Amino acid sequence: MQDTHLYTNLLNAIKHSSLNVAKNVLESLLKEGAEPWVIHEALFPVVQSVLNPPFINPHLPKMYAINRELAGYLQPEDLAMLVRVEVEEYARREKLRPIAPPSLLPSLSDFKEVENAIAARDVLTTSGTLSAFLAKAGPLQLAKNLLILGSGYLDQSLGHSISCTAYLLIEMDIRKDEDPWPVLVSIAEYFCKGNFSQRPKMQYSAISDYPEVYLIDVKRAVSGTGIAPLHHTITLYAIERSRHLLDQQEYDHLLTRWNKMLGDKGEDLIPSAEIASQPVPEFDAFYQIFLESSPTKILALAKKSLDSEEERKRLAGLLIKAVLKSYNGYYNPHYLTGLGATVWVMERFSAHPDVVLTCLNQYLDFFFSNVELSSKG
Numbered sequence: 001m002q003d004t005h006l007y008t009n010l011l012n013a014i015k016h017s018s019l020n021v022a023k024n025v026l027e028s029l030l031k032e033g034a035e036p037w038v039i040h041e042a043l044f045p046v047v048q049s050v051l052n053p054p055f056i057n058p059h060l061p062k063m064y065a066i067n068r069e070l071a072g073y074l075q076p077e078d079l080a081m082l083v084r085v086e087v088e089e090y091a092r093r094e095k096l097r098p099i100a101p102p103s104l105l106p107s108l109s110d111f112k113e114v115e116n117a118i119a120a121r122d123v124l125t126t127s128g129t130l131s132a133f134l135a136k137a138g139p140l141q142l143a144k145n146l147l148i149l150g151s152g153y154l155d156q157s158l159g160h161s162i163s164c165t166a167y168l169l170i171e172m173d174i175r176k177d178e179d180p181w182p183v184l185v186s187i188a189e190y191f192c193k194g195n196f197s198q199r200p201k202m203q204y205s206a207i208s209d210y211p212e213v214y215l216i217d218v219k220r221a222v223s224g225t226g227i228a229p230l231h232h233t234i235t236l237y238a239i240e241r242s243r244h245l246l247d248q249q250e251y252d253h254l255l256t257r258w259n260k261m262l263g264d265k266g267e268d269l270i271p272s273a274e275i276a277s278q279p280v281p282e283f284d285a286f287y288q289i290f291l292e293s294s295p296t297k298i299l300a301l302a303k304k305s306l307d308s309e310e311e312r313k314r315l316a317g318l319l320i321k322a323v324l325k326s327y328n329g330y331y332n333p334h335y336l337t338g339l340g341a342t343v344w345v346m347e348r349f350s351a352h353p354d355v356v357l358t359c360l361n362q363y364l365d366f367f368f369s370n371v372e373l374s375s376k377g
Helices: 004-015 019-031 036-042 059-071 076-091 112-119 123-137 139-151 160-174 181-194 211-222 227-241 248-262 283-290 295-305 309-325 334-348 353-370
Strands: none
Touching: 004 019, 004 036, 004 076, 019 036, 019 076, 036 059, 036 076, 059 076, 059 160, 059 334, 076 309, 112 123, 112 181, 123 139, 123 181, 139 160, 139 181, 139 248, 160 181, 160 227, 160 248, 211 227, 211 248, 211 353, 227 248, 227 334, 227 353, 283 295, 283 309, 295 309, 295 353, 309 334, 334 353
16 A cells, blocks of 8 residues: 555645646656655545536546556656646546445345446445445445446447546556545446336347457447547447456456447448558657647558567557647546557557558547647646
8 A cells, every 4th residue: 555645745736726836746756756656645545526517427437447557558757747648638627526435334135236326326335235245245236236237328428438447447446455445436426317126137149259250349348539439449448458357258348348339330441451550750750740640641650560569569658759749738537548549459460451550540530629739848
């Protein structure tokens, strides 16, 4: 467990949405030699309460968890840039009202009691029953049940009932030495607001048994631009990242629900043969290309990088750093969560250039369409 005493002022500033105080405290910590990643880890309890109105989804806790993956592509000296973006985003947003854990956990027989509490829209009771189920059945069974429950609402939630839930649970599992209560409250708040209370019937389509069928669905997911298509990719990303929590039937069920979420969407890939191939430059030159807001120019770098795992990872790091350097005081959390999904596709499907280039274009179109870069440099 992190010694959060050293970071009390920072955590309190974020908790009370005191943006300028949080920024000043962070800079003082960095100046005093605090490690940026240690600061990131210390933010765990307060991050779970960060809201993103008018949306009910726990976007920011999900972003926090995905940042763990993004950080792996950054150079140590660039981690402070990531933490600065995080602290500012967490500090300026509204927070959940505090809910104290019960002094005595309720007794329960099975997960159905959690579903009943959600149906009653009772956040306190839902939090308590989640905690009781965790104590009784363990984190793996809790994750399985929540993911299956959330899978029934992919269309209604644009995939968040899986993608947010999965990443909150993944981070909770990684942080076993931390009190899980803030995560459970965040999930309870989300499921109650969404009324995700009806467990769907398990569905099997054997998508996972047929790689060629799976790949067809991946191609459909990465096709198209805008917020909805981006979530098709993010949802698959979350399912795959939570694969270790699921048995084969549960995994296939989630893929089947995701397939239904795609509906009748067809594939519309960017042919790699139509994209020029350019070597990946060093960061300063890359950033000047990035500032042009031209997906095609970055696709040319990506095409060249597909030949080498080292170059793919280097390009991912440059892209992440460019997104962070372009921070303008307000970031839609999908700028980072979508980036996480895109980098995952770059790694997972590197043998399929059309898939990688189409996915990268999907993300870059979303980012460049929403972030003004002309004044940066």
